[in-house]
Amino acid sequence: MPEMTEILNALVVFTNFVLIPGLAYGSQLALGALGVTLVYGILRFSNFAHGDVMAFGTMVTILVTWWLQSLGVSFGPLPTALLALPLGIAGTVLLCLVTDKFVYRYYRAKKSPPVTLVMASLGVMFVVNGLVRFIIGTDDQRFFDGERFIMKARDFKTLTGLNEGLAIKSSQGITVVIAVILVALLFWFLQKTRAGKSMRAYSDNEDLSLLSGIDPDKVVRITWIIAAALTTIAGVLYGLDKSFKPFTYFQLLLPIFAAAIVGGIGQPIGAIVGGYVIAFSEVLITYPYKKVVTYLVPESWAPEGLLQLLGTEYKFAVSFMILVIVLLVRPTGIFKGKVL
């Protein structure tokens, strides 16, 4: 029977390298996937420009953050970027409404098939992509300030006397807290408010909702505003946790779509579950359990190998395997979204 401290050490290792990073990354993906799923559910197309709109919103927030910092404004232990966030969201909302007015509305009025809108969004993607690089450049930008850690690995060791350290970054804490608040707000909005209900009605049956006197322009507008806000927040949280680089944001599109589809595209709850499924499957399946097991079993049983199911180079294969399996077995996704 392993001793108590051994069990604790095993738990700490697992939490530090699997649970906390997975939770933070999953929350970032979930917020991104929520935006994709809302646009899909209500405007009925897969928005490929999502990753770059995310980069745009983050860029605006970074620029405002720099401006605030130059004025000497700070948010105490929290990152200044949180203060800049409302302006970042405003900028992104503006971008989304402008692209809708000049691009998507035309195809919507023509009742074009969804694939035409998808292609249009691809065009928007390239334009926004270029715009972001033109304004802020292709380089890495770091804009985190304030207290970096809630708990440092070394402090944890001295505090508890355990062998293993546990690190919690402020950005990870902020990410999870904001994600929970936003998801709660979104569900309240969709279930309880008049605007939310009209959005759901429009998504459920467009013609019927128009007959009941719902203003389609208003629904579209609100959808873009919410999607833009979610996207910007996801992008800023991601940038605070890692760093901002336009290229990486473009690449994030893939896991975000995977999350939305696995969970059931068009279903907000599915986007959240999908985000965590994708994040945890990447980490759980490629994590070597050697250290954890070594703490739990008697010394003579300690494993020689790494106890790793798959090498880390296969982590993307893992998320796409899950995607393929879900599409084969349950094409609507875990939470019965609309079939693609």
Place this chain on the structure above:
Amino acid sequence: MKKLLLASALMATTGTQVVHAEDVKIGVFLGFTGAIESIVADMGPAAELAIKEVSDSGALLGGSSVTGVRGDTTCTDSAAATAAAERLITSDKVSALVGGDCSGVTTAALQNVAMPNGIVMVSPSATSPALSTIEDNGLFFRTAPSDARQGVIVSDILNEKGVKNIAMTYTNNDYGKGLAEAIEKNFTESGGTVTINSAHEDGKGDYSAEVGALAAAGGEVLVVAGYIDQGGKGIIQAALDTGAFDTFYLPDGMVGDALPEAIGPDLNGSYGANPGTDSPGAAKFAEMATAAGFKAGPFAAESYDAAALIMLAMQAAGSSDSAKLKDKVMDVANAPGEKIFPGELAKALKIIADGGDVDYVGASAVELIGAGESAGNYRQVAIDGGKVSTVGYR
């Protein structure tokens, strides 16, 4: 008398080699965007500095002008690199290429475009050991050493520091894989242990899984054979944040001031090595770089030398034709001959035109061995006080 004059005039024109001045173009084929764009920001101007120096001297091939034409390798996308090389060679009609930069795209451009068209490539930074033995029709050279050599250097430095076991992660491409294999082979042979040797992909959003695996395997030092702008940085950041590793070994792709700037004081105490030399040429080149408005950063010296070698070989061959100049590259790079340092390209061109011999030393102490690659001089560095500082040379 009239006939005699005419005859001697004819003698004069036919006796010496007649070279017509032309507009020579040289491709500067580097990754201006992508995984190593921050390093290329100095490599490109370095190559162009040598080109300008030669062009302004008016001493090349009877007063030919030389211009550099840029092409983007993207460092990682072989299809894009092949297309860019195709454009440089068939549409811009460059005589030779300085480049490519990363090993994978360099191999692709060499095999798909340069070899079919018979164009010389001199790479300043492709270091994969596989390029030493590649079939190249004598067209490929590099002023950077093979990573087989770097493997020895890394192993030596780690042993001197008393490191017994390491964890290693490499960027999943020809460069990373070749380097990681060379390091593992040498370090294991010298009695060290590699606890894990795993790949990471560049440009991805999250490296928790990779760092988790590296941490579980453990090791005194984490060797990160990646790129400074890409996954390499992400891995180091995540490893420090989770407390998985404190000390990192930084191979050539990871050495640069951008790294300590991005990571901060936690990186102090890490160390590494990149190609570099304390020869007088390096100092002279650093001055020239500053005057021209760029930094003598990683691989900048090699880029200057790559461009210089191409033009000196042209002069020695008496032609800007790759088919002729390819046989002269080794001659101008190695002894015997007068030693040539950066800023002395005009002098070198004159010596060659007068029938003399040069031994181009350049900014990176060029000495081409084997199939035409640098023997390899390395600068050992340490991260100290948020800066990359030179410890010594090997």
